[in-house]
Amino acid sequence: MSIDLSQFHQVFFEESLEGLDVMESALLNLDTENCDSETINEIFRAAHSIKGGSGTFGFSTVAEFTHVIETLLDQIRAGDRRIEPAHVELFLKSVDCIRQMIKSLEAGDAVEMSDANDLKSKFQAILDGKELAAAAPVPASTAPTAPASVSDTDAGSSGGAKTWHIYFKPDGDVLKTGNEPSRMFRELEDMGVATVVVDTADLPGIGVIDPETCYLKWNITLVADVEKAQIEEVFEWVIDEAELRIEEVAQVAVTENPEQNGAKPSSVKQSKVEPSDIVQTTVQSPVAEVSVSPAPSQAISAPAAKEPAAQAAPAAKKAEKNKTEVSSIRVGIDKVDSLINMVGELVITQSMLGELSRDFDISKLPKLLEGLEQLSQNTRELQESVMRIRMLPISFTFSRFPRLVHDLSKTMGKKIELKLLGEQTELDKTVMEKIGDPMVHLVRNSLDHGIEMPEDRIKAGKSDTGLITLNAYHQGGNIVIQIIDDGKGLDKEKILRKAVEKGLVGESDKLSDEQICDLIFKPGFSTADQVTDISGRGVGMDVVRRNIQELNGSVEVESFTGKGSTFTIRLPLTLAILDGQLVSAGEHTYILPLISIIESIQTNMDMVHRVAGGCDVLRLRSEYVPIIRLYDIFNIKPESYNLEESLLVVVEGDNMKVALVVDDLLAQQQVVIKSLEENYKRVEGVSGATILGDGTVALILDISGLIKLAGVRKDEYKKVKQGGDEAA
Amino acid sequence: MSGRSVVKLDRNSGIATAEELGRRLEESFQNGAPTSIDASEVERVDTTTVQLLYSFMRSMGELGMDVSIVQPSESFIVGAQRLGFTELFKLEGSK
Amino acid sequence: MSRKVLVVDDSASIRQMLEFTLKRASFDVDSAPEPTSALTMADRATYDLVITDVNMPGMDGYAFVEQMRKKSSYRFTPILMLTTESSQDQKVKGKQAGATGWLVKPFNPEQLVATIEKVLNR
Numbered sequence: 001m002s003i004d005l006s007q008f009h010q011v012f013f014e015e016s017l018e019g020l021d022v023m024e025s026a027l028l029n030l031d032t033e034n035c036d037s038e039t040i041n042e043i044f045r046a047a048h049s050i051k052g053g054s055g056t057f058g059f060s061t062v063a064e065f066t067h068v069i070e071t072l073l074d075q076i077r078a079g080d081r082r083i084e085p086a087h088v089e090l091f092l093k094s095v096d097c098i099r100q101m102i103k104s105l106e107a108g109d110a111v112e113m114s115d116a117n118d119l120k121s122k123f124q125a126i127l128d129g130k131e132l133a134a135a136a137p138v139p140a141s142t143a144p145t146a147p148a149s150v151s152d153t154d155a156g157s158s159g160g161a162k163t164w165h166i167y168f169k170p171d172g173d174v175l176k177t178g179n180e181p182s183r184m185f186r187e188l189e190d191m192g193v194a195t196v197v198v199d200t201a202d203l204p205g206i207g208v209i210d211p212e213t214c215y216l217k218w219n220i221t222l223v224a225d226v227e228k229a230q231i232e233e234v235f236e237w238v239i240d241e242a243e244l245r246i247e248e249v250a251q252v253a254v255t256e257n258p259e260q261n262g263a264k265p266s267s268v269k270q271s272k273v274e275p276s277d278i279v280q281t282t283v284q285s286p287v288a289e290v291s292v293s294p295a296p297s298q299a300i301s302a303p304a305a306k307e308p309a310a311q312a313a314p315a316a317k318k319a320e321k322n323k324t325e326v327s328s329i330r331v332g333i334d335k336v337d338s339l340i341n342m343v344g345e346l347v348i349t350q351s352m353l354g355e356l357s358r359d360f361d362i363s364k365l366p367k368l369l370e371g372l373e374q375l376s377q378n379t380r381e382l383q384e385s386v387m388r389i390r391m392l393p394i395s396f397t398f399s400r401f402p403r404l405v406h407d408l409s410k411t412m413g414k415k416i417e418l419k420l421l422g423e424q425t426e427l428d429k430t431v432m433e434k435i436g437d438p439m440v441h442l443v444r445n446s447l448d449h450g451i452e453m454p455e456d457r458i459k460a461g462k463s464d465t466g467l468i469t470l471n472a473y474h475q476g477g478n479i480v481i482q483i484i485d486d487g488k489g490l491d492k493e494k495i496l497r498k499a500v501e502k503g504l505v506g507e508s509d510k511l512s513d514e515q516i517c518d519l520i521f522k523p524g525f526s527t528a529d530q531v532t533d534i535s536g537r538g539v540g541m542d543v544v545r546r547n548i549q550e551l552n553g554s555v556e557v558e559s560f561t562g563k564g565s566t567f568t569i570r571l572p573l574t575l576a577i578l579d580g581q582l583v584s585a586g587e588h589t590y591i592l593p594l595i596s597i598i599e600s601i602q603t604n605m606d607m608v609h610r611v612a613g614g615c616d617v618l619r620l621r622s623e624y625v626p627i628i629r630l631y632d633i634f635n636i637k638p639e640s641y642n643l644e645e646s647l648l649v650v651v652e653g654d655n656m657k658v659a660l661v662v663d664d665l666l667a668q669q670q671v672v673i674k675s676l677e678e679n680y681k682r683v684e685g686v687s688g689a690t691i692l693g694d695g696t697v698a699l700i701l702d703i704s705g706l707i708k709l710a711g712v713r714k715d716e717y718k719k720v721k722q723g724g725d726e727a728a
Numbered sequence: 729m730s731g732r733s734v735v736k737l738d739r740n741s742g743i744a745t746a747e748e749l750g751r752r753l754e755e756s757f758q759n760g761a762p763t764s765i766d767a768s769e770v771e772r773v774d775t776t777t778v779q780l781l782y783s784f785m786r787s788m789g790e791l792g793m794d795v796s797i798v799q800p801s802e803s804f805i806v807g808a809q810r811l812g813f814t815e816l817f818k819l820e821g822s823k
Numbered sequence: 824m825s826r827k828v829l830v831v832d833d834s835a836s837i838r839q840m841l842e843f844t845l846k847r848a849s850f851d852v853d854s855a856p857e858p859t860s861a862l863t864m865a866d867r868a869t870y871d872l873v874i875t876d877v878n879m880p881g882m883d884g885y886a887f888v889e890q891m892r893k894k895s896s897y898r899f900t901p902i903l904m905l906t907t908e909s910s911q912d913q914k915v916k917g918k919q920a921g922a923t924g925w926l927v928k929p930f931n932p933e934q935l936v937a938t939i940e941k942v943l944n945r
Contacts, residue, residue, distance in 0.1 A: 204783065
């Protein structure tokens with residue numbers, strides 16, 4: 001019964017991807033002028049491991065491809081070849097290629113061979129280009145071949161028992177490495193009928209014998225239906241430390257003479273068998289069987305031919321599969337232990353409360369309150385502990401940037417250094433997965449529009465190498481991620497001009513520097529004279545902001561002309577919990593995400609203006625903000641219809657500001673977000689719900705949804721702005 | 729003149745204990761008394777064991793001293809035969 | 824008494840596969856991701872057989888074998904190296920370091936067990 005190896009595949013995929021990261025990192029750090037041998041070894045070992053594993057688990061395409069790379073790396077590592085920058089680029093591309101192959105295998109898709117084949121031929125060209133005394137020929141394929149084709153065949157071996165004569169004289173030290181002739185003889189016995197004759201001629205007396213040295217030699221006659229190679233295989237481990245002669249003879253002859261007087265003297269092999277024969281034999285059998293064992297994804301076996309089809313059909317599937325972020329998480333054992341402790345404490349508190357409740361009377365009240373306080377603390381600690389389990393260091397996301405910066409700076413012809421700070425700062429796994437793309441976009445933006453060309457930098461009195469810094473740290477209940485560049489900064493005049501052009505801003509409007517910089521996040525805004533491929537088509541800063549807001553986060557930019565820009569992203573540490581502001585409208589309690597609140601004010605009728613079309617606006621310093629009455633939208637009865645008795649909470653959503661009318665501001669607290677969709681259905685304007693301490697359900701409001709509900713559309717918003725000017 | 733010595737072989741007679749067996753056999757040789765090799769408990773025997781035993785037997789033979797293997801276990805007999813020592817140890821008739 | 828095997832390989836998937844395969848064949852298996860911890864483990868327990876990879880970070884397989892052979896209780900213990908199929912060099916070096924023999928990668932798990940059984944049963 002064969003073993004199902006597929007249970008180890010996931011581990012292999014994960015460790016291979018990690019190995020590829022190591023390879024990539026080492027390649028990026030490699031200085032081809034002063035080649036560090038340890039770095040080369042690291043790269044070689046990573047490739048070697050992937051090759052070995054993929055071969056073992058039957059992923060022959062990966063094994064073949066990696067083999068070529070490994071061969072070249074081996075030459076470099078042995079000093080037979082100098083490594084050149086061109087090689088490094090090819091290796092980096094191979095890393096991408098293998099990564100893609102592994103991901104395809106993981107997702108169960110067909111492995112695309114076009115890039116791999118292209119790279120393989122480039123590597124092969126390098127290998128062939130220089131005349132090498134390279135020893136073993138590169139075995140091109142590990143595909144199953146016909147049963148063991150032996151190089152040194154004895155004449156007419158078509159089956160049926162043969163008689164073999166074997167002379168075996170091991171070197172004295174053969175026993176000292178754990179080899180034992182009786183094991184080998186037993187294997188011969190398993191093949192057929194073996195007759196063993198020992199020659200003790202060289203055996204010394206008991207006074208001088210070294211107990212651990214071998215002094216014996218043997219003549220063995222074996223009658224079996226086997227080929228010579230099979231017999232050689234039995235002795236393969238000791239072939240270099242023994243005299244071994246194997247001959248086929250016509251009759252069974254048991255003598256002590258090493259010289260056989262039987263037939264076929266021509267097939268006598270005088271000395272040791274060539275190692276290459278042995279190698280071949282050994283190679284065939286394990287390889288042939290590997291491909292027979294359960295092939296992980298049959299898709300692999302039909303690569304190149306299926307390319308177009310493979311791309312079309314599973315395209316949709318692939319899009320989904322790409323999102324199969326590995327649904328497992330590695331957790332430090334310290335976090336697990338902490339969790340176990342918390343639960344332990346919780347159990348203690350619970351049983352204590354249980355006890356109390358048994359015959360409860362009012363005198364026990366203080367104890368009960370104490371117990372409840374304890375319970376609340378336990379729950380809080382447990383909650384923190386559990387949240388920490390989903391947290392991983394941001395280094396996982398940061399790690400893609402060295403390569404990105406390396407490639408982009410090469411493409412753009414700029415010199416850029418990347419500095420990573422706060423890599424160990426932790427954040428929720430899901431948040432981290434979703435912040436990756438926005439971060440990439442911001443970094444690309446800095447590389448493209450921020451950092452100047454080396455000549456320009458020198459002219460500006462800076463060093464020719466630009467610096468991009470990624471910095472992450474905790475602040476309050478949030479994680480802050482900064483993307484800092486020392487480039488030329490945002491061109492505020494250009495931005496202002498563009499904004500006026502697009503009608504986002506009035507010509508005579510006075511905007512602070514902050515507000516001007518913030519304009520880049522407005523939809524459709526792009527001051528790039530051409531949408532460069534590098535920054536991506538149609539993906540503007542507004543999308544970046546929206547994506548970040550979807551994570552209940554925020555992004556801002558600060559910039560100084562000539563000095564550089566800093567993008568600051570703020571994210572909650574977890575998606576499941578929200579810092580909320582409780583507000584009341586009538587009898588109902590609603591929750592606003594704290595991060596969306598700009599300010600709240602007591603209504604002053606001087607600030608409120610009515611605009612043509614029936615919309616009320618609030619004049620907030622230099623802005624006009626539409627007023628939305630919650631009780632209107634939700635059709636509830638407020639405490640007061642009088643605006644003066646209500647509070648206005650100015651919030652931001654969907655790149656717009658609005659003022660919400662509420663009756664009162666209540667507490668601020670962390671709430672656990674429960675999905676409304678899962679429990680009821682999707683409701684516009686509501687992003688979720690939570691259960692408050694008193695057991696009531698409070699709806700968490702979604703600002704952009706509210707804005708839609710209120711019918712305040714973007715053009716209306718603009719009208720308001722203009723109308724506001726008139727009203728003033 | 730001492731009586732017959734007995735050297736009892738270990739259950740696992742192999743290279744790990746070869747030095748020790750060699751010492752014991754040499755001692756017996758020095759004592760110069762006919763020796764019985766008790767192979768009753770042997771479960772495994774390897775090249776070092778058979779070598780030492782035969783070397784001992786031969787050296788003793790040169791002195792005219794008798795060495796015989798007594799109560800050989802099944803494993804001993806099979807192991808010795810595998811290495812070609814059946815005749816030399818006079819294990820005929822067994823197996 | 825169960826026979827104990829020590830596996831040394833820096834690849835987790837290979838270690839897992841070997842552990843699984845050998846345990847299924849009723850061996851007692853311990854594994855180490857690199858030689859230094861393996862050497863410590865070898866002192867703490869007595870292994871009947873050792874399987875080691877060649878390329879590992881830090882100490883490589885050859886150095887590991889040399890160190891093992893210096894231990895008095897492992898002078899003759901069968902030590903097998905996991906070698907790459909095309910490398911004659913690895914086999915020679917392995918033997919020079921004192922290894923008993925080798926197993927060629929990629930290997931078939933059943934074959935591995937058969938080879939180990941042969942080596943241990945004698």
